[in-house]
Amino acid sequence: MFESTSHNKIDKNDEHIMQITQDLDQISHVAIVTGGNRGIGYEICKELSMSGCRVVLTNRNEEEGKKAIASLHDHDNISYHKLDVTDLNDISGLKGWILKKYGRLDILVNNAGIYLDEGVSVFEVDEKIVQETLAANFYGAFHMCRAFVPIMKQNGYGRIVNISSGYGAMNEMGGYQAAYRISKASQNALTLIMADELRDLNIK
Numbered sequence: 001m002f003e004s005t006s007h008n009k010i011d012k013n014d015e016h017i018m019q020i021t022q023d024l025d026q027i028s029h030v031a032i033v034t035g036g037n038r039g040i041g042y043e044i045c046k047e048l049s050m051s052g053c054r055v056v057l058t059n060r061n062e063e064e065g066k067k068a069i070a071s072l073h074d075h076d077n078i079s080y081h082k083l084d085v086t087d088l089n090d091i092s093g094l095k096g097w098i099l100k101k102y103g104r105l106d107i108l109v110n111n112a113g114i115y116l117d118e119g120v121s122v123f124e125v126d127e128k129i130v131q132e133t134l135a136a137n138f139y140g141a142f143h144m145c146r147a148f149v150p151i152m153k154q155n156g157y158g159r160i161v162n163i164s165s166g167y168g169a170m171n172e173m174g175g176y177q178a179a180y181r182i183s184k185a186s187q188n189a190l191t192l193i194m195a196d197e198l199r200d201l202n203i204k
């Protein structure tokens with residue numbers, strides 16, 4: 001009798017724990033942060049993780065990325081995945097991995113960025129620098145959104161944060177650092193275009 005009661009209690013507890021886990025699964029968002037190993041991206045990973053999200057910290061250098069995760073006190077809910085945002089194979093590899101591991105993506109933070117032409121005139125900047133900057137800062141976010149928004153659409157939920165800069169704001173546009181300014185202005189346009197197209201889909 002005792003055994004049976006105790007067993008029932010355990011069953012009930014198990015059921016309860018399973019229910020909570022399922023509920024947590026439903027509310028515990030899955031987030032990708034690009035360029036998460038240092039700077040602003042690292043802080044975003046920390047904050048998202050502290051708020052209960054399951055965070056995927058990504059960057060190009062696996063050793064640096066894993067070191068960053070290890071430096072976070074509570075990192076049980078942070079995973080690592082290598083990602084160069086300029087590499088379409090990396091993006092599709094990450095997409096496959098996310099679908100297999102979580103089956104969803106709730107939050108995408110396009111933070112990865114480079115700033116290579118500080119103080120350089122638009123008439124002097126090497127065109128390769130302009131292309132490299134656009135590849136990381138604009139096309140990186142563009143390709144990440146095109147890869148992951150379909151998953152968000154399937155789940156009827158998504159939040160996307162494109163980390164821009166005052167240097168990309170049209171009302172503050174000035175001279176110098178043209179590669180960076182143009183990449184961030186393009187990213188701003190992308191953000192507004194997507195916001196309009198997704199406005200009825202609970203993806204913001």
Ligand SMILES: NC(=O)c1ccc[n+]([C@@H]2O[C@H](COP(=O)([O-])OP(=O)(O)OC[C@H]3O[C@@H](n4cnc5c(N)ncnc54)[C@H](OP(=O)(O)O)[C@@H]3O)[C@@H](O)[C@H]2O)c1
Binds near residue numbers: 036086112164
């Ligand atoms: N810091 C500022 O004052 C400021 C102001 C306005 C806007 N922002 C924007 O905020 C974002 C973060 O800036 P931050 O100052 O924190 O930069 P940061 O310290 O230089 O870090 C940049 C991050 O981006 C990653 N990254 C660069 N190129 C990448 C690529 N092709 N693929 C994947 N990851 C790549 C780097 O990872 P690796 O280790 O792989 O290089 C690193 O994790 C940028 O978009 C920047 O434009 C910064």
